Amino acid sequence: MTEAQKIAHLQRRSGFGPGLRSARYNTLKEALTGILQGTNKYNALFLPGEEKVTTGELLSMDKEARKEILLDLAANIKRLNLEWLKEMGRAENQLREKMALFWHGHFAVRVRGYAQVESYINTIRKYALANFGDLLMAVSKEPAMLRFLNNQQNRKNSPNENFARELMELFTLGRGNYTENDIKEAARAFTGWSFNDEDEFELKPQQHDYGTKTIFGKTGEWEGEDVIRMILENPQTAKFVCTKLYRFFVSDTPNLAHIQEMADAFYQSKYDIPTVLRLVFNSDWFYDDAIAGALIKSPVELIVGLNRSLGIAYSNPQPLLMVQRVLGQTLFFPPNVAGWAGGRNWIDNSTLVTRLNLPRRLAEASELDFAGKFNMDDESPNESEKPKAKVSLSCSIAWEALAEQFTASSPEALWEALHTYLLATPTIPGLPEVIKNRCSGLDKIGQVREIALYLTRTPEYQLT
Amino acid sequence: MKRSEFLKLSGLVSGSLLVPGFLQAFTEKQRLFQGKRIVFVQLSGGNDGLNTLVPFRNDIYYKLRPKLALPSDKLLKINDEAGFHPAMEGFRRLFDEGQLSIFNGVGYPNPDRSHFRSTDIWHTASASDEYLNTGWLGRLLDAECKGSENPWYALEVDDTLSLALKGARKSGFAMKDAGRLKSLMQDPMFEHLAERRMDAQANSEQAFLYKTLRETRSAAAYLVEKSAAKPSSRMYPQHDLGNALRQIASLISAGMESGIYYTGLSGFDTHVRQAETQQRLLNILSDSIAAFAEDLKAAGEWQNTVVVVFSEFGRRVKQNASNGTDHGTANNVYVLGGGLKNPGMRNPLVSLSDLDDNDLRHTIDFRELYASLLDQAFEFDHQKILGRKFNTWPLV
Secondary structure, rough: HHHHHHHHHHHHOOOOOOOOOOOOOHHHHHHHHHHHHHOOOOOOOOOOOOOOOHHHHHHOOOOHHHHHHHHHHHHHHHHHHHHHHHHHOOOOOHHHHHHHHHHHHHHOOOOOOOHHHHHHHHHHHOOOOOOHHHHHHHHHHOOOHHOOOOHHHOEEOOOOHHHHHHHHHHHHHHOOOHHHHHHHHHHHHHOEEEEEOOOOEEOOOHHHOOOOEEEEEEEEOOOOOHHHHHOOOOOOOHHHHHHHHHHHHOOOOOOOOHHHHHHHHHHHHHOOOOHHHHHHHHHHHHOOOOOOOOEEHHHHHHHHHHHHOOOOOEOOOOHHHHHHHHOOOOOOOOOOOOOOHHHHHHOOHHHHHHHHHHHHHHHHHOOOOOOOOOOOOOOHHHHHHOOOOOEEEEEEOOHHHHHHHOOOOOOOHHHHHHHHHHHOOOOOOOOOHHHHHOOOOHHHHHHHHHHHHHOOOOOOHEOO | OHHHHHHHOOOOOOOOOOOOHHHHOOOHOOOOOOOEEEEEEEEEOOHHHHOOOEOOOHHHHHOOOOOOOOOOOHHHEEHHHOOEEOOOOHHOOOOOOEEEEEEEEEEEEOOOOOHHHHHHHHHHHHOOOOOOOOOOOHHHHHHOOOOOOOOOEEEEEOOOHHHHOOOOOOEEEEEOOHHHHHHHHOOOOHHHHHHHOOOOOOOOHHHHHHHHHHHHHHHHHHHHHHHHOOOOOOOOOOOHHHHHHHHHHHHHOOOOOEEEEEEEOOOOOOOOOOHHHHHHHHHHHHHHHHHHHHHHHHHHOOOEEEEEEEEEEOOOOOOOOOOOEEEEOEEEEEEOOOOOOOOOEEOOOOOOOOOOEEEOHHHHHHHHHHHHHHOOOOOOHHHHHHHOOOOOOOOO
16 A cells, blocks of 8 residues: 555544545654544534423323424434434544444444433443443443333343343353353343433432342342443453454454454553554554455445545435435444444445445435335334335535645546545556546546546445 | 347356356246245234234124224134135135135244334344344345345345345345336446456455446346236236236246245334224235236246235234224234145134233244245255244145
């Protein structure tokens, strides 16, 4: 990789790729400093002018009023989805949003209460670049998590093991690193972990089991917090999380030596998230030729990447919800607690065609090719009988601003520049004849448009 | 399209010793499709099973559904205790002709009442506390079952692909309308990309994407050719399901080599004013499948076709205050075809008195039916797909 390719590679993996307004870096060192510094800044996501409705208020309403409000709240979750998508595109601190997307898939929850979703995602975003132990503790106490994994039903006299099981299996240790008895006993420690009508975490003492438990071979009057502490003491947790980080940031084919290197640093730093990211981004193996373009972009990475690199402004972003759904990744609606499978799972004939056509549909502000399937959990039943209406995109692309980015003037030179800017793989040999012909007679803006629309419609653009 | 072009598009010219079945068929005038094919019809939203096949001798049914219960004299009775909804004449006829099997109380342990989650459980064939990324039919494709070398071996007639048909390495093919897909694929950009030679350095993901694109182009062209060869002139309900089954019937009649078809009908989430909605939907379902059966009989293909009708869950026994029903658990599964083993009522009606938290208790795990299909129709050891052994039923 050339220095410029390394910088672009780093920008793609640590964020959503180079953008029209993103910082310019001359050297990799500069880029590393820029990306890894200033990671403390954080602003909560919220819907301007929207009042929160707590679970308590919902419960006090009559049935009809509650139904109305619930529909509003479902709409609000979708609005928050679009707010976050926008933030991913424009955030200076790309690493925080990229990391938050990772944690959203790692601590996947799917609930219908707007207030709970807002609180959950902001906890994720707030702790995204902090300490993993703090993140784990905070997210374990989120009403969205407690509700999604039925911890309200986890009571002294009738324990519900759902949270304890997923905590170990999916969030920390991974299968085979705990016993069924550990889960049973840990579930007892989490009895009574619940939330109040204001959607705040609350330990309900009358439902909590204060007795002696034996977890991971240790006996004591363990509380939920103790279980989390014991889980963190096990280096297997660092290894499990680093394996997932490796798959997200580096490659779908795990390299055990590199993962061990990450896990050691993670564990030794007492689970400091920036420490392990710094190690990855500073490693030679991260810039190996075989690593660039080895990952298939998730739908959200694809959409946000396009928005950033082409400077797309939406007069109505609503259709982006449909795009997410058709492509198989809707923020706040992960398929289940295990999150999105990723990789080749994103691709089938229908999603691939939708992906390859998306830049064209955006450029033409035209109708999307496909409407998604119904999802009865998020839509009112009455809607589900009608055939799904086609959705048209309404947006504009900043072709002029894009053209201004490049000093090159011939189509061949523009091709080279845009190729580095847009694609992760160096495999498309040269300006294709068909684009060259179309470029003749066009001004620079027109040429940039032709070339960018070609490059973003290639299978290579699906890779990062 | 010329055969040479077709070969080029499907990327089959070079090397492969395995000549796919459909290519042999171009030269040898033999029957194109061997074995059984399965057509899945998913009723989304949770169809109310108790008002589809009504236990008209059961007092509890009438007691718990004062407004929704269907009067016994209106039913299309199939024996002395059960009758189809009056909108399902087609089903009753097929039942009488020995072309319909009914499985009662099909569900799974620890039922989940979320549409989304329960649909995933049916699609992945997982336990209720287990999360799988691949569909059960997708795993069958991954295992390279016979015929699956065709990209269209598992065909979903819809714009997007269901999880059931997604494997780790291979997936089914989604297509709502062959003509539209073909015109979409005629975009010069796709033609240009499909003809691009892969760089030797291309990584495996890149090669995978190009392969998917080439297959989509060749499949689109092939599907258009096949749908036009033997168009159906029969009356189907003017509805997505009618259109889908008409298209599938044309493809089967033309000798399409797909072993799996997937389609569905949605709108069954009848929390309010259930009667009218369900009446309309069941009528579409019954008439569509009846027309489909007629088409396939005429083509001589009904004998080796099996239709499986299921829903992600049934509904509560007791009706709600809005003349509807809420999410429930176990439900009926209907299996139709011309070559069924032991057609008819396959097990007793589910109990309405022995309930679990006011919901039906399942008596058959849905994976027993999947296991039966895998063993008998696909001739594939079901344990390799479902992860463990299940009881099976003689089906086909």
